[in-house]
Amino acid sequence: MLIYWANDEYRITLFGHTFFSFFPDWFYNALHIPHRLSEGMAFHFLFMWFFTLNGIFYVLYTILSGEWRELLPQKKSFKEAWLVLLHDLHIRKMAPPQNKYNAAQRIAYTAIIVMGIGSVITGLAIYKPVQFYYLTWLCGGYHFARILHFALTIGYVLFFVIHVVQVMLAGWNNFCSVISGFEVVNEVPKPIIDITPPPPSDEKNIQ
Amino acid sequence: MKKIFSKKQKAPKKPLTIEQKISRRNFLSFGTFIVAGSVAYGGWKWLYNSPEEARTVTAGARAPLRRALNKTELAFRRVFSNNNLVKTYPKEMAAKNVRHNSDIGSEGKIDIDAWKLQVKKHSGEVLQISLDDIKALPKTDIVYDFKCVEGWDQISHWGGVKFIDFINHYKLDAETQLQYVGLATPDEEYYVGIDMPSAMHPQTLLAYEVNEGPLPPKHGAPLRLIIPVKYGIKNLKRIGTISFSDNRPPDYWAEQGYDYYSGL
Numbered sequence: 001m002l003i004y005w006a007n008d009e010y011r012i013t014l015f016g017h018t019f020f021s022f023f024p025d026w027f028y029n030a031l032h033i034p035h036r037l038s039e040g041m042a043f044h045f046l047f048m049w050f051f052t053l054n055g056i057f058y059v060l061y062t063i064l065s066g067e068w069r070e071l072l073p074q075k076k077s078f079k080e081a082w083l084v085l086l087h088d089l090h091i092r093k094m095a096p097p098q099n100k101y102n103a104a105q106r107i108a109y110t111a112i113i114v115m116g117i118g119s120v121i122t123g124l125a126i127y128k129p130v131q132f133y134y135l136t137w138l139c140g141g142y143h144f145a146r147i148l149h150f151a152l153t154i155g156y157v158l159f160f161v162i163h164v165v166q167v168m169l170a171g172w173n174n175f176c177s178v179i180s181g182f183e184v185v186n187e188v189p190k191p192i193i194d195i196t197p198p199p200p201s202d203e204k205n206i207q
Numbered sequence: 208m209k210k211i212f213s214k215k216q217k218a219p220k221k222p223l224t225i226e227q228k229i230s231r232r233n234f235l236s237f238g239t240f241i242v243a244g245s246v247a248y249g250g251w252k253w254l255y256n257s258p259e260e261a262r263t264v265t266a267g268a269r270a271p272l273r274r275a276l277n278k279t280e281l282a283f284r285r286v287f288s289n290n291n292l293v294k295t296y297p298k299e300m301a302a303k304n305v306r307h308n309s310d311i312g313s314e315g316k317i318d319i320d321a322w323k324l325q326v327k328k329h330s331g332e333v334l335q336i337s338l339d340d341i342k343a344l345p346k347t348d349i350v351y352d353f354k355c356v357e358g359w360d361q362i363s364h365w366g367g368v369k370f371i372d373f374i375n376h377y378k379l380d381a382e383t384q385l386q387y388v389g390l391a392t393p394d395e396e397y398y399v400g401i402d403m404p405s406a407m408h409p410q411t412l413l414a415y416e417v418n419e420g421p422l423p424p425k426h427g428a429p430l431r432l433i434i435p436v437k438y439g440i441k442n443l444k445r446i447g448t449i450s451f452s453d454n455r456p457p458d459y460w461a462e463q464g465y466d467y468y469s470g471l
Binding site: 038039042043045046128132143146179180181184 | 229232233236237240267268269271272273275276279283286287288291292293294352354356357358360435436460463464465466470471
């Protein structure tokens with residue numbers, strides 16, 4: 001298998017039948033990108049810096065701020081992630097209790113960092129296979145490094161699609177909390193024992 | 208005017224109510240979000256619509272992207288080392304049917320007996336070197352994975368004289384003090400520029416054999432460049448002239464938007 005996007009030789013073929021070729025014509029036509037290899041490479045070699053630096057700053061931030069505690073999967077996360085998935089698919093009624101992020105989110109948000117590191121390493125292994133020969137070796141050779149790099153990119157697309165769908169499903173308030181860092185919930189506390197009507201109070205119940 | 212706003216008479220700051228805190232934080236975070244989002248979107252639009260670079264030795268790329276390519280070249284040149292060798296393979300692994308992609312500058316037949324390699328020295332002197340002269344120099348074989356910028360690669364077997372041996376034999380040491388080597392086909396339809404460290408890499412060959420037989424016309428007879436530390440676009444076929452310069456020599460694909468360095 002080989003990634004040759006000038007000629008679409010990268011495809012999924014089983015028993016002589018091609019199920020999918022990367023990429024079909026409609027893909028190029030929709031994005032207006034046929035025969036623009038040099039242009040694509042020029043963008044690629046600028047944005048690689050941007051994405052790598054962005055990743056480094058993000059990881060540093062999560063470490064320095066302590067946010068990593070909310071993001072790293074815990075022992076129970078791998079078990080719980082299935083329950084979260086079943087809940088999201090409306091197969092299970094209850095989701096496991098969570099902190100800021102649920103078990104599936106913890107795994108996803110940590111996996112994306114590992115994937116990012118993987119993209120940098122496989123990318124360098126392809127980009128400079130002579131100077132970084134040890135990275136190419138580490139990635140299982142030039143061909144396998146290319147396949148990994150490509151698979152990771154498809155992974156980002158899936159992550160992106162699922163992520164956006166989840167944000168839409170979670171609703172506007174959740175989206176606001178993504179930006180502001182908090183969500184306002186107005187709750188009127190219920191008395192534990194209903195003896196008399198609660199005394200009138202000046203305070204507003206905002207929590 | 209009342210002095211109510213002056214610092215002196217200002218009452219101690221009232222703590223913000225919860226509503227004020229909420230709206231304050233929302234204002235800050237949404238403001239930041241909108242500004243950052245607009246900057247990102249505007250930056251992308253600026254980059255996408257940026258003008259094409261002025262035509263120099265390179266052309267065909269957006270001006271900021273060309274600047275990025277050139278800066279990236281400088282960064283990655285720092286990790287280039289002649290000690291980093293291209294992986295080689297046993298010759299049994301070499302492709303029998305060697306892939307052929309392009310004939311620009313090497314179309315049709317060439318009279319090999321009449322052919323002479325012209326080496327333009329810095330002094331203005333031009334050496335005329337025949338194929339037999341080159342074949343008389345020590346021969347080096349290499350079996351390595353030839354890589355094309357389009358994505359394909361193929362293990363192939365080439366034979367010829369090491370560029371560094373050629374330089375030493377013809378006493379071109381003064382020329383190698385310059386920063387670039389330029390190569391062109393006899394008709395000057397195809398031409399490449401190579402930075403001196405890559406040209407002097409111990410695996411760079413002036414090749415006259417493929418699979419232990421003479422180069423056929425489609426692979427660049429009588430003499431071609433095999434430079435494993437570069438993509439295929441730099442491996443010029445049918446060399447007519449070799450020159451040396453401190454400025455980047457013209458480069459066919461760098462004029463079409465590709466990276467000038469194209470190193471591996």
